Amino acid sequence: MSxxxxxxxxxxxxxxxxxxxxxxxxxxxxxxxxxxxxxLLGSMVILNLRLSGIGxxxxxxxxxxxxxxxxxxxxxxxxIASGILVFVPDPARYAANYAFRTKxxxxxxxxxxxxxIYRKVVRSGTAESRSxxxxxxxxxSLVLWFLVGWAGRAIAFLG
Amino acid sequence: xxxxxxxxxxxxxxxxxxxxxxxxxxxxxxxxxxLALSLSVGLIVMFDLRLLRLVLPTESASKIMxxxxxxxxxxxGIMFVTGGLLFFSQAEKAYSSGFFRVKMLLLVLLGANALVxxxxxxxxxxxxxxxxxxxxGVQVIAVVSLAFWMVVIACGRLMAYEL
Numbered sequence: 478m479s480x481x482x483x484x485x486x487x488x489x490x491x492x493x494x495x496x497x498x499x500x501x502x503x504x505x506x507x508x509x510x511x512x513x514x515x516x517l518l519g520s521m522v523i524l525n526l527r528l529s530g531i532g533x534x535x536x537x538x539x540x541x542x543x544x545x546x547x548x549x550x551x552x553x554x555x556x557i558a559s560g561i562l563v564f565v566p567d568p569a570r571y572a573a574n575y576a577f578r579t580k581x582x583x584x585x586x587x588x589x590x591x592x593x594i595y596r597k598v599v600r601s602g603t604a605e606s607r608s609x610x611x612x613x614x615x616x617x618s619l620v621l622w623f624l625v626g627w628a629g630r631a632i633a634f635l636g
Numbered sequence: 637x638x639x640x641x642x643x644x645x646x647x648x649x650x651x652x653x654x655x656x657x658x659x660x661x662x663x664x665x666x667x668x669x670x671l672a673l674s675l676s677v678g679l680i681v682m683f684d685l686r687l688l689r690l691v692l693p694t695e696s697a698s699k700i701m702x703x704x705x706x707x708x709x710x711x712x713g714i715m716f717v718t719g720g721l722l723f724f725s726q727a728e729k730a731y732s733s734g735f736f737r738v739k740m741l742l743l744v745l746l747g748a749n750a751l752v753x754x755x756x757x758x759x760x761x762x763x764x765x766x767x768x769x770x771x772x773g774v775q776v777i778a779v780v781s782l783a784f785w786m787v788v789i790a791c792g793r794l795m796a797y798e799l
Contacts, residue, residue: 504797508790511673515789518671519678526707533703536695544692548685623671630667634659 484568497566510559514626516552520545521622528599529615530607538604553588576631583628587621643727655725662725666796669718675711677785679704687778689770697765726799735795742784742791749784753777 487493496502526532527541564571571577598604598614637645646652655661685691686700723730730736757764757774764771 501794504794505790507797508786508793511670511789511793512786514670515673515678515681518674519682522674522678522707523682523704532707535699535703536692540692540695545682548682548691626671626674627667630670631663634663 480572481569484572487565487568490565493566496562503563503566506559506562510556510563513552513554513556513559514629517549517556518552518622518626520549520552521618524549525615525619528604528618529612531612531615538599542599542604571632574632574635576628576635580625580628580632583621583624587618587625590617590621640728640731643731646724647727649724652724652727655721665718665721668714669722672711672714672718673789676708676715677711677789679708679711681782681785683708684778684781687770687774689768698761701761729799730795733795733798735791735798739788739791739795742788746781746784746788749777749780 496506523533523545524542527534527536527538533541595614595618598611604611647656655665682691683697683701683704686693686695686697692700753774757771757777764774
């Protein structure tokens with residue numbers, strides 16, 4: 478089955494009609510998408526300010542990452558779940574949108590970076606001190622997550 | 637002059653029209669307004685969660701406040717400037733929107749909520765911040781803040797959907 482078929486099935490589904498036809502369903506789901514984004518990006522701002530050594534220097538990195546990480550993941554999961562609900566009523570429109578495609582690629586890269594590189598750096602025990610590597614990792618993480626956000630916002634403006 | 641006719645005049649000023657019709661500025665301002673949520677509300681949410689001892693319970697709350705506020709305040713600065721410009725560009729429709737009115741009312745209440753914290757609980761933080769018995773008033777303020785900010789975000793999204 479091709480993706481095209483999947484989008485058509487999703488578009489034709491009667492369950493999803495409820496989302497499409499209700500006046501407020503989509504913006505309410507998008508509000509939950511924004512709650513998730515606020516939690517996720519807020520967490521990322523905190524973790525990366527600390528990792529780069531630019532801010533929050535009086536808070537220990539290990540405690541911060543251990544405590545903030547679950548909220549970041551919670552925000553990410555909320556954003557993904559609500560994002561899927563916004564996507565399914567009109568999949569072909571999103572799939573054809575270049576901002577949406579950029580967003581999905583950036584999201585995959587950001588998640589991979591966060592789990593593979595970021596976590597490794599934080600667990601290595603060298604995240605407390607200020608170093609050019611820590612600054613570079615923090616910048617990459619922030620740029621990637623904000624790229625996901627900007628691409629998401631651009632979906633609406635690219636039609 | 638009624639508020640509505642003032643809004644009508646405001647959104648028809650050359651600057652407001654310029655923002656509204658710009659393919660570059662309008663998305664940039666709106667995108668900044670949304671993504672600055674991370675710096676403003678995102679950091680306040682973390683502080684509220686700390687007050688409820690749901691995050692970093694072993695770190696001093698006043699230290700977290702001192703460390704986080706220098707970043708949250710510019711975040712709110714961006715929110716007010718970009719939000720002001722967005723209002724400026726669509727004043728008449730925004731003013732007529734019920735969601736916008738609820739959002740403004742809640743922002744005022746959130747300001748009052750923060751003020752009560754500053755005046756009543758902030759001076760005595762050293763006495764209660766490391767204890768598990770957080771004053772009931774502090775818990776109420778943190779829950780009100782979390783709940784109202786969620787409604788403010790939802791109202792912002794809903795009003796933009798209608799405009």
